[in-house]
Amino acid sequence: MPYEGEFATGESLLSLERSEALREFQGSVRKREEADAPNPAVLTVPRNSWMPNRVVAVDGSTINVPVDNGFPMADVSLLKVALVSIDLSKLNLREREIPSPRVFYEMERAHTFDKVLPGANIIRPNVQGDTPKDFFREVVQETLEGKIGAAHESLIDTVRAITANRERVGKRPRCPVEDCENELGIGEGRYECGCERKAALYEADIFRFSERFSDVSSNGEAHGEVRHLVEVLSLVNVLRFFASKDETLGYLRDNVFILDGPLALFGHAAWLAPYVRDEICRINDKCRNKGFDLAVFGVEKSGAFVEHFNQIDMTPEGGPRSKYAKKTAIALEARYINRNIALRPEDAKPHGKDTYFGRKVLYKTATGDHAVITTAIANEASRDLYRNDEPCYPRVGDILNVLDHLATYLYTDGFMPLVRANAHAAIPLRRGTDIIHGLFDGSHP
Ligand SMILES: [Zn+2]
Numbered sequence: 001m002p003y004e005g006e007f008a009t010g011e012s013l014l015s016l017e018r019s020e021a022l023r024e025f026q027g028s029v030r031k032r033e034e035a036d037a038p039n040p041a042v043l044t045v046p047r048n049s050w051m052p053n054r055v056v057a058v059d060g061s062t063i064n065v066p067v068d069n070g071f072p073m074a075d076v077s078l079l080k081v082a083l084v085s086i087d088l089s090k091l092n093l094r095e096r097e098i099p100s101p102r103v104f105y106e107m108e109r110a111h112t113f114d115k116v117l118p119g120a121n122i123i124r125p126n127v128q129g130d131t132p133k134d135f136f137r138e139v140v141q142e143t144l145e146g147k148i149g150a151a152h153e154s155l156i157d158t159v160r161a162i163t164a165n166r167e168r169v170g171k172r173p174r175c176p177v178e179d180c181e182n183e184l185g186i187g188e189g190r191y192e193c194g195c196e197r198k199a200a201l202y203e204a205d206i207f208r209f210s211e212r213f214s215d216v217s218s219n220g221e222a223h224g225e226v227r228h229l230v231e232v233l234s235l236v237n238v239l240r241f242f243a244s245k246d247e248t249l250g251y252l253r254d255n256v257f258i259l260d261g262p263l264a265l266f267g268h269a270a271w272l273a274p275y276v277r278d279e280i281c282r283i284n285d286k287c288r289n290k291g292f293d294l295a296v297f298g299v300e301k302s303g304a305f306v307e308h309f310n311q312i313d314m315t316p317e318g319g320p321r322s323k324y325a326k327k328t329a330i331a332l333e334a335r336y337i338n339r340n341i342a343l344r345p346e347d348a349k350p351h352g353k354d355t356y357f358g359r360k361v362l363y364k365t366a367t368g369d370h371a372v373i374t375t376a377i378a379n380e381a382s383r384d385l386y387r388n389d390e391p392c393y394p395r396v397g398d399i400l401n402v403l404d405h406l407a408t409y410l411y412t413d414g415f416m417p418l419v420r421a422n423a424h425a426a427i428p429l430r431r432g433t434d435i436i437h438g439l440f441d442g443s444h445p
Pocket of ligand 1: 176177181182193195
């Protein structure tokens, strides 16, 4: 990357023209034969006019800010994850604009997790021999000890509950404490390593976020991984809350649950994805006994699947978004995804096998918007990534109704519940920077 204000002068071109590297480069652009243009399976979805009472949407944000311009560098992030419940009975569904803030005040309830995540060179002044990494580990633990409501279990309780039979985990990770050779000890909440120093361990250490922690540069990525885990755990926590009692199970039938982003876990927390999948299947089994399935999905606004949808919904005559009729749902199975999107051999390991707890559907809404969604893997059919018939997508008709009715004209392919969740989760950069600097005012004489 060039420095700011720096422009290429062309001097380098002279030597580049004579260079071996240029002459020897053998690459060519991979082209597709016309005959094997992608032709994904269109899903036949019986439709009705069902709408949920409420939509519950989860979204989060982190902004990373350097807190001291001196040396060495230091950084913290502001984390905010919002869980917003929108009462659709108060919404006029014929108006596709977003209602005024006053209307939302009456129709929605929000819970937010707020936390300041420490990064490089931030320590606890009252802890002797403290390190930034240890501080970060403790704050991750505190974050996961958060609850959505007094009656809910905490997020770390959710982790403990869904991993109770951890037969999948092979070797324990190493102890995160500096210079400790032990494997990570097992315990609940806050406990001690079995080593001589009896160093502090946290239940959240199992996520190994500290392995991504840097003592010398920005920790935006490590903090972003924490945020994504909090988002996914908030969703699972809320589903478990309603599934825990027979009296509240009906909420899972009458409401729809939405995550901003795909139903997946990446990075250090990815090991939890199969447990989330099992838990959603367990909850769905409970619902099935009462005659319904869960309506849980994720919405992604960018990435390879969004681009792929744009590419295939095109004709030479009509241009972009001219190929598929409105209300077309396309169901993707593993071979198609490998061949056309992941660009791997068809029989390679299915995309998302270890990280996803949802199945991809491309949907062109009633108004012609594009929606790339993942519907929750909630039953045996959806676990089979080579299948893409209707049983793989529980409640898909109901989910598509929600997409059709809650699109918004304000943003291309915008979706009202996520616009609202984002309104609660987003931190304006300038304001967030001021907040963070305020925290450290006076701490440096
Ligand atoms: Zn240790």
